[in-house]
Amino acid sequence: MNPEQDLEKLMECELRSLPTPRAPETLAPRVMGTIAARAALPWYRRTWFEWPLGWRVAAAALTVTFLVALMALAPWRALAGADAVAELVEQIKTSMAPAIEIAGRVLRVALPLWNALAQEYLVYAFAFVAALVAAVATLGGAARYLVLREIRS
Amino acid sequence: MTDPQQFEAFMRNHQDMVFATAVRLLGNPADAEDIAQAVFMKAYERFAEIGGSPATRGWLRTVATNLCLNHLARYRRRWRFFSEMRDASDEDASDFAESLPAPEPADRHEALEQALRKLPDAQRVPLALFHFEGMSYDEIAARLGVSVGKVKTDIHRGRLALKRKLELIKS
Numbered sequence: 001m002n003p004e005q006d007l008e009k010l011m012e013c014e015l016r017s018l019p020t021p022r023a024p025e026t027l028a029p030r031v032m033g034t035i036a037a038r039a040a041l042p043w044y045r046r047t048w049f050e051w052p053l054g055w056r057v058a059a060a061a062l063t064v065t066f067l068v069a070l071m072a073l074a075p076w077r078a079l080a081g082a083d084a085v086a087e088l089v090e091q092i093k094t095s096m097a098p099a100i101e102i103a104g105r106v107l108r109v110a111l112p113l114w115n116a117l118a119q120e121y122l123v124y125a126f127a128f129v130a131a132l133v134a135a136v137a138t139l140g141g142a143a144r145y146l147v148l149r150e151i152r153s
Numbered sequence: 154m155t156d157p158q159q160f161e162a163f164m165r166n167h168q169d170m171v172f173a174t175a176v177r178l179l180g181n182p183a184d185a186e187d188i189a190q191a192v193f194m195k196a197y198e199r200f201a202e203i204g205g206s207p208a209t210r211g212w213l214r215t216v217a218t219n220l221c222l223n224h225l226a227r228y229r230r231r232w233r234f235f236s237e238m239r240d241a242s243d244e245d246a247s248d249f250a251e252s253l254p255a256p257e258p259a260d261r262h263e264a265l266e267q268a269l270r271k272l273p274d275a276q277r278v279p280l281a282l283f284h285f286e287g288m289s290y291d292e293i294a295a296r297l298g299v300s301v302g303k304v305k306t307d308i309h310r311g312r313l314a315l316k317r318k319l320e321l322i323k324s
Contacts, residue, residue, distance in 0.1 A: 004309065011312045014319065015269070015284040018262050023172035024186055031193045032161055 047145040060134070067133050071126055155200040163204060164193050170210065171217050177281040178221040180270040188224060192217045218286060222296065225274060261322055268318040276311035279304050 043051055048059065086108065171192050175185035195216055196203060203209050269277060279297065282288045290308075294301040 007309070007312050007316060011280075011315060012284055014265060014315070015280075018266055020169050020173045021176055021266065023168040023189060024182065027168055027172065027186055027189055027193075028161060028164055030186075031164060031190050031197075032157060034190070034194060035157060035160070035197055 047148055048141045049145050060137075063137060064130055064134065067130060068126060071129060155197060155204075159204070160197055160200055163200070164196075167210065167213055168193070171213050174214055174217040174285070175221050177269060177285055178218065178278055179224065180272070180274070180277050184224065185221075188217060188220050191220050214286065218282070222278070225278065261319075264322050265315065265319065268315055272311050272314060276307045276314065279308050280311040280315075283308055 038046075043055065048056060051059070090104075168189065172185055172189045175188040175192075176182055179185050179188065192213060196213065203212050206212070269280070272280065279293045282293045282296070283290070288296070290301050290304050294304045297304070
């Protein structure tokens with residue numbers, strides 16, 4: 001047996017013979033106190049994942065409704081008229097640098113296109129956006145849950 | 154719903170083992186207590202699954218080890234870098250334990266435990282993983298993200314430091 005193996009064997013023997021260090025007396029009260037404090041929190045102060053099922057469904061439905069309403073009633077719908085947009089672009093053009101003119105031209109072309117396409121594909125767009133928002137909300141909720149759990153622990 | 158009293162009994166059964174795992178990896182009882190608390194909070198969340206399982210001890214040890222390594226990586230930052238700086242400065246880290254003021258707790262076990270805690274992270278962590286957690290050099294290297302050669306060197310230095318400490322105690 002070489003010296004390295006001797007040393008390994010010696011330290012294995014010495015370290016394995018060490019008694020298990022005792023946990024401090026404060027550990028159990030700390031853990032139980034944290035558990036009690038967490039249990040005492042009202043449901044609405046916990047993460048979304050810990051809410052009662054009914055409230056979770058209601059919150060999700062409310063979020064989707066709000067987003068759909070936002071899409072349907074949003075200010076940019078009022079700007080859909082070409083005149084309003086043109087006026088806005090004119091104002092921007094006059095008040096800002098000529099570089100804006102390029103953006104204005106793009107807008108003039110893009111907005112009618114957007115309006116034409118939006119009429120046809122609005123439902124699909126809403127569905128896509130709703131799915132996207134739901135995915136982001138789920139990921140955000142999960143991330144928040146993980147972060148809060150990490151902080152609490 | 155987990156019964157708090159049942160969980161407390163479970164925790165008291167395992168708390169020494171969890172704390173020991175943590176304190177030997179971290180070398181600091183206060184940090185080890187924090188980690189042990191985090192381990193038991195995770196255990197509480199999954200108590201329905203792990204409470205009566207024969208794999209409970211293994212699960213607790215694994216979670217404790219992972220949390221300790223994450224803690225070292227996050228808060229003690231760059232212990233690997235620190236170790237490499239020590240190597241670069243050509244300082245023999247194995248002298249670290251014996252360079253500390255003489256302790257000295259009369260009890261041999263206590264002295265060895267203290268010496269282990271005072272080793273630099275770069276030596277203590279792989280040493281504890283090898284001797285207490287039963288991990289191989291390859292596993293330790295993979296877990297710590299360092300080369301197998303470095304793990305062997307660090308463990309060797311740690312063992313030498315502890316051996317010298319033992320010799321000091323004997324003399």
